[in-house]
Amino acid sequence: MKNIQLWGESLRLLVELGATAAFALSGVLEAARKRMDAVGVCAIGFLAAFGGGTLRDLLLDQRPFFWVRHVEVLWGVLALCVLAMLFLRRRHFDLTERAIQWPDALGLGLFAATGVDQALQLQMPAVVAVLMGVITGVFGGVLRDIMCNQIPSAFKDHRPYAVCAFAGGWVYIGLLQIAAPEWLALLASVSVTAGLRAMAIWRNLELPAWRV
Amino acid sequence: MKNIQLWGESLRLLVELGATAAFALSGVLEAARKRMDAVGVCAIGFLAAFGGGTLRDLLLDQRPFFWVRHVEVLWGVLALCVLAMLFLRRRHFDLTERAIQWPDALGLGLFAATGVDQALQLQMPAVVAVLMGVITGVFGGVLRDIMCNQIPSAFKDHRPYAVCAFAGGWVYIGLLQIAAPEWLALLASVSVTAGLRAMAIWRNLELPAWRV
Amino acid sequence: MKNIQLWGESLRLLVELGATAAFALSGVLEAARKRMDAVGVCAIGFLAAFGGGTLRDLLLDQRPFFWVRHVEVLWGVLALCVLAMLFLRRRHFDLTERAIQWPDALGLGLFAATGVDQALQLQMPAVVAVLMGVITGVFGGVLRDIMCNQIPSAFKDHRPYAVCAFAGGWVYIGLLQIAAPEWLALLASVSVTAGLRAMAIWRNLELPAWRV
Numbered sequence: 001m002k003n004i005q006l007w008g009e010s011l012r013l014l015v016e017l018g019a020t021a022a023f024a025l026s027g028v029l030e031a032a033r034k035r036m037d038a039v040g041v042c043a044i045g046f047l048a049a050f051g052g053g054t055l056r057d058l059l060l061d062q063r064p065f066f067w068v069r070h071v072e073v074l075w076g077v078l079a080l081c082v083l084a085m086l087f088l089r090r091r092h093f094d095l096t097e098r099a100i101q102w103p104d105a106l107g108l109g110l111f112a113a114t115g116v117d118q119a120l121q122l123q124m125p126a127v128v129a130v131l132m133g134v135i136t137g138v139f140g141g142v143l144r145d146i147m148c149n150q151i152p153s154a155f156k157d158h159r160p161y162a163v164c165a166f167a168g169g170w171v172y173i174g175l176l177q178i179a180a181p182e183w184l185a186l187l188a189s190v191s192v193t194a195g196l197r198a199m200a201i202w203r204n205l206e207l208p209a210w211r212v
Numbered sequence: 213m214k215n216i217q218l219w220g221e222s223l224r225l226l227v228e229l230g231a232t233a234a235f236a237l238s239g240v241l242e243a244a245r246k247r248m249d250a251v252g253v254c255a256i257g258f259l260a261a262f263g264g265g266t267l268r269d270l271l272l273d274q275r276p277f278f279w280v281r282h283v284e285v286l287w288g289v290l291a292l293c294v295l296a297m298l299f300l301r302r303r304h305f306d307l308t309e310r311a312i313q314w315p316d317a318l319g320l321g322l323f324a325a326t327g328v329d330q331a332l333q334l335q336m337p338a339v340v341a342v343l344m345g346v347i348t349g350v351f352g353g354v355l356r357d358i359m360c361n362q363i364p365s366a367f368k369d370h371r372p373y374a375v376c377a378f379a380g381g382w383v384y385i386g387l388l389q390i391a392a393p394e395w396l397a398l399l400a401s402v403s404v405t406a407g408l409r410a411m412a413i414w415r416n417l418e419l420p421a422w423r424v
Numbered sequence: 425m426k427n428i429q430l431w432g433e434s435l436r437l438l439v440e441l442g443a444t445a446a447f448a449l450s451g452v453l454e455a456a457r458k459r460m461d462a463v464g465v466c467a468i469g470f471l472a473a474f475g476g477g478t479l480r481d482l483l484l485d486q487r488p489f490f491w492v493r494h495v496e497v498l499w500g501v502l503a504l505c506v507l508a509m510l511f512l513r514r515r516h517f518d519l520t521e522r523a524i525q526w527p528d529a530l531g532l533g534l535f536a537a538t539g540v541d542q543a544l545q546l547q548m549p550a551v552v553a554v555l556m557g558v559i560t561g562v563f564g565g566v567l568r569d570i571m572c573n574q575i576p577s578a579f580k581d582h583r584p585y586a587v588c589a590f591a592g593g594w595v596y597i598g599l600l601q602i603a604a605p606e607w608l609a610l611l612a613s614v615s616v617t618a619g620l621r622a623m624a625i626w627r628n629l630e631l632p633a634w635r636v
Contacts, residue, residue, distance in 0.1 A: 031579070037631040039586045040579025054483075059266075061275050063485050071549045085634060125283045142359075147566075149575045151361045155243070155252025162251045207249040210297060271478075273487050337495045354571075363573045367455070367464025374463045419461040422509060 008183060012110070015190075017076075019107020022100040024049035024077045027144045028084045029093055034148050038085060044144055045081045046074075052140035056115050056132050060122055101201055105164075109193030112137040112165035113186050116172045130169035137165040137193075158207045160200040168193030220395060224322070227402075229288075231319020234312040236261035236289045239356045240296045241305055246360050254293040256356055261289050264352035268327050268344050272334055313413055317376075321405030324349040324377035325398050328384045342381035349377040349405075370419045372412040380405030432607065436534070439614075441500075443531020446524040448473035448501045451568045452508045453517055458572050462509060468568055469505040470498075476564035480539050480556050484546055525625055529588075533617030536561040536589035537610050540596045554593035561589040561617075582631045584624040592617030 027048025031041040050067050057065050067074050088096065115136030119129035138154050138161065145152040154161050172189035176182070199205065239260025243253040262279050269277050279286050300308065327348030331341035350366050350373065357364040366373050384401035388394070411417065451472025455465040474491050481489050491498050512520065539560030543553035562585065566576040578585050596613035600606070623629065 032634045034575055034580070035634070036575070036579045037582040037633060039631060040576070041634065043579055043586075058270065058482065059277070061273075061485075065483070068548060068552050071551050074551055074555070085632070124280060127283050127286055128280050131286070146358060146570065147576065147579070149361065149573065151246055151248070152252070152359065155248045155255055155359070156246070158249040162255075207251060208297070209249060210244045210247070210253065270482065271489070273485075336492065339495050339498055340492050343498070358570065361573065363458055363460070364464070364571065367460045367467055367571070368458070370461040374467075419463060420509070421461060422456045422459065422465065 015103075015106050015110050017073075018103040019110060020049050020073060020077070021080060022103040022107055023052075023140050024080050025084065025096060025100050026104065026141065028081055028088075029097060030144055030148050032084075032088075032090075032093070041085060042078060042081045044147055045077055045084075047147060048140045048144040049073075049077050050140065051143035052111065052136045052138060053115070055139045055143075056118070056136045059135070060119060060124075060132065062118070062122075102198075105194045105197040105201070106190065108137040108161070108165055108197060109168055109190035112168050112193055113172050113189040116169045116189070117182075117186075120173070120176070126173050129173065130166060133169040133172070134162050134165045138162045158209060160196065160205055160207055163207070164193045164196040164200065167196055227315075227318050227322050229285075230315040231322060232261050232285060232289070233292060234315040234319055235264075235352050236292050237296065237308060237312050238316065238353065240293055240300075241309060242356055242360050244296075244300075244302075244305070250297060253297060254290060256359055257289055257293040257296075258286075259359060260352045260356040261285075262352065263355035264323065264348045264350060265327070267351045267355075268330070268348045271347070272331060272336075272344065274330070274334075314410075317406045317409040317413070318402065320349040320373070320377055320409060321380055321402035324380050324405055325384050325401040328381045328401070329394075329398075332385070332388070338385050341385065342378060345381040345384070346374050346377045350374045370421060372408065372417055372419055375419070376405045376408040376412065379408055439527075439530050439534050441497075442527040443534060444473050444497060444501070445504055446527040446531060447476075447564050448504050449508065449520060449524050450528065450565065452505055452512075453521060454568055454572050456508075456512075456514075456517070465509060466502060466505045468571055469501055469508075471571060472564045472568040473497075473501050474564065475567035476535065476560045476562060477539070479563045479567075480542070480560045483559070484543060484548075484556065486542070486546075526622075529618045529621040529625070530614065532561040532585070532589055532621060533592055533614035536592050536617055537596050537613040540593045540613070541606075541610075544597070544600070550597050553597065554590060557593040557596070558586050558589045562586045582633060584620065584629055584631055587631070588617045588620040588624065591620055 024045040027044040027046075028041055030048075031044035034040075036044065050065070053066050057063065112133035114133075116129045116133035119132040120126075124132065141154050142152040145154075168189045171192045172185050175185035175188055180188075236257040239256040239258075240253055242260075243256040246252075248256065262277070265278050269275065324345035326345075328341045328345035331344040332338075336344065353366050354364040357366075380401045383404045384397050387397035387400055392400075448469040451468040451470075452465055454472075455468035458464075460468065474489070477490050481487065536557035538557075540553045540557035543556040544550075548556065562578050565578050569576040569578075592613045595616045596609050599609035599612055604612075
């Protein structure tokens, strides 16, 4: 049993680090597309990686932030930005973007579920908790796009992203409601979010658009 | 007397709900113009409706937010966004925008006055309190425009909007200074803000521009 | 000794006020370029002057803000905005921008050092403290550019700005580490930041760009 828990913890850490790297890389690529300088590349990388969780903590009035408790991830993202600038060339961008979709989908699920969990622990109402989960997963990308002077792709590209986190958040809350153990709720929530996202990518699903 | 108070409360609630709907709709319309998807329409609707008050509470370090205390307004705005997507067509946009100007003007007055009041209760200096009132009324629209990738219309369209709230805020503070009862200060402040705004719309008043 | 301290305090105040004016003016000029109205000019002026410090205080959960403790600077910046609108014409813009580079460089140094200091007093790790210093110095301009609907020039123009504050921040921390007196650390940090920035302007230094 202890062994399984250890495996679980390690797996979770792995997903977390992979997703943070994917989020940061999405910022780095966007900054490179906009021909930003080294400062801009790092700033957008940081924002994309930590923006969502930081905004959630600001709204929930939680301190210290994740990146204050674990400064090593700050150094990690900085290293990632520098390495990307050194080795990544424009011809690698498309491939990189396709590759990071998968850790990104897993991260969306994990970050949304942890956001919901944190809000629930502060006695937030269910709908607010789900909203916090969605913000955690989505607003890194939103802040990235705002800084890059474009409409957030989460609001515009008609590919389900935030709604996957929304669905996964309700799964988490529903399972806790029927007294499921926390690890099961987490696992189910991440599976639903990441699964829906994967299906959206794979099947090219589209959100309903405004009928003009 | 009790009866009048009850009437006052109901009227206030009515103005509050009408104004929140007007703010949300302004976001929905802007998002639709930018051809956002369903997620974007709802996100911009939420931001326009709750952004100003939430920013004020962040700056004043007040929790819980309005929409955490009253989650039913979250559901209400969500319903409004969905209904708008189902029934509102492009040919209705101009009419809708003209119609929401009036609840919007009343809401600007009410939200500015309550922002001032909240800041005063926290012993803020008068000018900071007025600033908080203006932020409450104006920054929902500012955040909406930032997300829609345009310069905030409150900063650019040369129609008095923030200055009306600024004037109304000082009226509120002035009346409290001479020991007027709170309901009178509120009523006068809302009247001044909404009245100035209505005159600006009606008479096509313009703010001074930069003389190049 | 007392005398020297008094001189130091006065000098510091002078740099602080000059830099705040320079930051505000940079916002005013940008708003004028975008043909904003009087409200926009003042709003962008305020944001450019106080945005960095306010964001740092939000992140560090510090209240009251600088402009709440010293409301006279709010009035000062407001007066500056009005005066600029009355007397500054487009033909003066280039000259003004060249002139404010120098108080801006000094202010970058001073604000970054005080940001680092404030974070250290809250027991933040060194790298977080330096980040807070950089945010204090740089994010007023970033918020200004976001509101003006353009990519932040601090991220795009390839002129060292944030990196100067980054270097100066580490100087501050390094000197405190070897138990140097606080005034010396402050002086050295400001000198390094402002000196690097001045050299960057003078020598037209460029940050490394992405090699496509």
